[in-house]
Amino acid sequence: MEYSEVQKIAKDTIEYIKTEIYAGMKLTEVRRLCEEKMLASGADSFWYWDVGAFVFSGDETAVSVSGREYTTSDRIIAPDDIITIDLSPQNGNIWGDYARTIILEDGKAVTDIDRIRNTEWRNGLLMEEKLHSELLEYASPQTTFEELYFHINELITASGFVNLDFLGNLGHSIVKDKNDRIYTEKGNTARLSSVEYFTFEPHISVEGSKYGYKKENIYYFSGGKLKEL
Numbered sequence: 001m002e003y004s005e006v007q008k009i010a011k012d013t014i015e016y017i018k019t020e021i022y023a024g025m026k027l028t029e030v031r032r033l034c035e036e037k038m039l040a041s042g043a044d045s046f047w048y049w050d051v052g053a054f055v056f057s058g059d060e061t062a063v064s065v066s067g068r069e070y071t072t073s074d075r076i077i078a079p080d081d082i083i084t085i086d087l088s089p090q091n092g093n094i095w096g097d098y099a100r101t102i103i104l105e106d107g108k109a110v111t112d113i114d115r116i117r118n119t120e121w122r123n124g125l126l127m128e129e130k131l132h133s134e135l136l137e138y139a140s141p142q143t144t145f146e147e148l149y150f151h152i153n154e155l156i157t158a159s160g161f162v163n164l165d166f167l168g169n170l171g172h173s174i175v176k177d178k179n180d181r182i183y184t185e186k187g188n189t190a191r192l193s194s195v196e197y198f199t200f201e202p203h204i205s206v207e208g209s210k211y212g213y214k215k216e217n218i219y220y221f222s223g224g225k226l227k228e229l
Contacts, residue, residue, distance in 0.1 A: 010098035043089035
């Protein structure tokens with residue numbers, strides 16, 4: 001499989017779960033459905049600590065935890081709720097990596113951000129869109145991971161948000177072994193173009209809020225321009 005094919009497995013799974021999720025469903029059931037969907041779609045395993053779907057709801061969405069320590073809670077989804085799902089399908093040594101924060105209102109996923117009634121949740125998702133747009137505008141093949149780290153974190157702070165990542169980074173390279181990843185972090189002076197693919201996954205919140213937001217895509221350079229996989 002190509003990287004684009006494995007990433008499509010993750011994208012299709014998020015679209016699928018939006019139609020299946022409902023108030024009263026347990027997070028463990030959301031995880032099960034996502035993992036079964038990915039395996040049925042061509043994934044043969046999950047690269048990040050053998051967990052295919054990291055699922056959080058409510059104030060759990062502001063928690064940043066290593067996959068080594070993650071367990072899916074038995075929380076039950078409320079009619080109005082915020083849920084983050086982070087997927088890591090694999091086929092052979094080819095990874096997908098994709099995350100979205102989904103808003104439920106009146107028991108159904110809201111597919112248009114502008115239609116989210118909860119102002120705080122809407123603004124959080126709009127900020128994620130802004131950060132990904134800024135990445136595409138700012139990054140060039142000469143940009144280093146450290147430069148991107150400082151630029152985006154300054155924008156996060158200036159916009160009244162905080163970076164929730166437990167390591168403070170914003171993403172990582174896509175490699176064959178998770179221990180070989182390099183990160184969008186302070187001190188990493190490698191150029192973005194030195195890797196074939198990298199993720200961008202700012203995990204953000206508003207200072208003092210109990211809710212967090214995440215949007216993750218894989219990006220790569222083609223003809224000197226950054227593109228989403």
